[in-house]
Amino acid sequence: MKGRKIMLVAASLLLTLGVAASSYFPEFFHDFHPVVGGWSTYHMKDARGEQSKLTFAIVDKDPQGYWLELRTPGDGGEAVAAFLIKGDPTDDANVLMVRTEDPGSPALEIDKDTLIKLRTEGNEAFGGQASSIGPTVGKLAGMPKETIEVNGKKLTCRHLKVLGPHGQEAEVWMNDQIVPFGVVRLVSGKESIVLEDFGKGAKPALKGPYKKLEVP
Numbered sequence: 001m002k003g004r005k006i007m008l009v010a011a012s013l014l015l016t017l018g019v020a021a022s023s024y025f026p027e028f029f030h031d032f033h034p035v036v037g038g039w040s041t042y043h044m045k046d047a048r049g050e051q052s053k054l055t056f057a058i059v060d061k062d063p064q065g066y067w068l069e070l071r072t073p074g075d076g077g078e079a080v081a082a083f084l085i086k087g088d089p090t091d092d093a094n095v096l097m098v099r100t101e102d103p104g105s106p107a108l109e110i111d112k113d114t115l116i117k118l119r120t121e122g123n124e125a126f127g128g129q130a131s132s133i134g135p136t137v138g139k140l141a142g143m144p145k146e147t148i149e150v151n152g153k154k155l156t157c158r159h160l161k162v163l164g165p166h167g168q169e170a171e172v173w174m175n176d177q178i179v180p181f182g183v184v185r186l187v188s189g190k191e192s193i194v195l196e197d198f199g200k201g202a203k204p205a206l207k208g209p210y211k212k213l214e215v216p
Helices: 011-019 112-121
Strands: 002-005 027-030 039-045 051-062 065-074 077-085 095-101 108-111 139-150 153-163 169-174 183-188 191-199
Touching: 027 169, 027 183, 095 112, 108 112, 139 169, 139 183, 139 191, 153 183
Parallel strands: none
Antiparallel strands: 002 027, 039 051, 039 191, 051 065, 065 077, 077 095, 095 108, 139 153, 153 169, 169 183, 183 191
């Protein structure tokens, strides 16, 4: 188990996330284990006090990898981004394609070559670095297991304390039933990630047709 990045999306940034995924995802400690149909919904708050509600859903698998959808409420309805991934999606190298659909806008498809071009040539145009939530690396201290109830469902959780190299600490509760990142709760000072609900049977929300994003 090791610290990695996870996603926090605002509707206005969906295209941005497709361009340079790991540049915009706050980091926090997690495991990545995709299972088709699994989904989880979180309330997240970062060090800046910014809050978001975000659903992760593994909606399909094809020969290249898994389709991971990110869904977040927006003013005009739910905004969705879908990532075709061959591994942990917080590593840009594992993102093979992105599809996005914002309410009132055309559905777009961004292929691997375009993603690379946008990351290398247009990064400054798409915003700054997102802040992390708690330490992502450091020493692990095991603590007694705890049962946490999430929307009426009881989960027996591994409870860990993450001791970062610069004095930052976090407590994290994890359960392998939670797809795809395993996190039930994470608390680090004023920062937090709290699982609101989870389940099975997720289906693709994006339907297309998709317009391929062309970059000169």
